[in-house]
Amino acid sequence: MDNDISTFVVDWGTSNFRLFGLDSKGVLVDTIEAPMGLLQIKDGKFAEALEPKLKAMASSYQHIPVLMAGMVGSASGWKEVPYVAAPASVSDVAHSAVCFELPWGARARILPGVSYRSAELYCDVMRGEEVQVFGLPLITDSDNMHIVLPGTHSKHVDIKSGAISSFSTYFTGELFALLSHYSSVKPPLPAQEIVDENAFLKGVKRTANGALLNDIFSARALRLFGELADHEVADYLSGILIGNELHSSTHRNIYLVGGEALCARYELAAKELQIETYTFSGNTCFLNGIARIIKEIENEQ
Structure with a gap:
């Protein structure tokens, strides 16, 4: 070898x-x-x-x-x-x-x-995700698309003529972890590997009015009134956070790049919000992006 x-x-x-x-x-x-x-x-x-x-x-x-x-x-x-x-x-x-x-x-x-800056106080950064982004066009054969990379800090990236033109970061994954371990809405039971679709979609639907902080507290209130079971709380909160994130997008077609389990949640939320998705492996996109970067380096030498 x-x-x-x-x-x-x-x-x-x-x-x-x-x-x-x-x-x-x-x-x-x-x-x-x-x-x-x-x-x-x-x-x-x-x-x-x-x-x-x-x-x-x-x-x-x-x-x-x-x-x-x-x-x-x-x-x-x-x-x-x-x-x-x-x-x-x-x-x-x-x-x-x-x-x-x-x-x-x-x-x-x-x-x-x-890095990206659109106006005063509006700036953003990424490290690592850009490699996955550059790898996707090798699969889709498109140089213009809107890409969502779910994760601890989810990225929404616009590609124009093959270049990263703009992007924004969402605190979705980290906020879920914080709520799950350190908040008054902490789920009594941990999230399961297989998503409870009913509980998750309850959370997605709850985000229709765009009141995120109120939506989060609803996990506690609904549980107190017996409308949310202990085993549903984690997926309900997940649905609220992912639903809120996707509501912020004006795009009706998105390319998802990431791990299978997390992308499946985004697919489920997007379908509820009538957003069409196309999903691709994060590892595959990363290696494709690296191949393009290596080729650029070799051409430079």
Whole structure:
């Protein structure tokens, strides 16, 4: 397997770490995932944390270049890489990477994130999602679309002529976690892997009037009056938050990019709100985006 890998690709976020080994044609050879996000790296020892993972995938790792994306390029990451301002193309991101040599001699690049400002007080940032966004056009064969990337901080991204033209971030996933663990509407039972569609859609329907803070408190009131069972509370809150997020969009056709389980919730909410969805794997889009970025880097050399 060693001789097959020509590039290491690292998706390094705040909580998780993913390593991909690609061959010279960009085909995936091997994958390693670990709960080794930035929060777990002590005293800035990123190289010491990375090296054993590379070695586990290929004994000749010292000679294989490493391309990194995600929060590893943030102020709290390995090396801070300035954002590229939208509109941002694949070329803009690829050519703005920070390059450096690893302790064992291999070359490394950390990709920048993308920033967007529409007016005073209205600005936004992303790190890592831009790679998935650039990978989607290889599947859809379209350079103009509205993409939603569900997650801790959900992204709504507009692509025009293949470039990221504008985007906005929603606090949906993190707010759900906060409500689920630290609030007075904390569900008495945790959310189940299989969504309770009835409870979830109750939450989505509740968001019709756009009163989010009132909608959230309704989880407590409905439970007190016996109109929401203990096992329904988590999915009801999920429906409120996702429904509220999708209500903010003016688009009637959206491309969902992410994990299967979370995207299924967005599909369910979108159908209730009469929004048409097209869903694609986050991993597939990420690797497609990386392939485009690698091609840009190779053309530069």
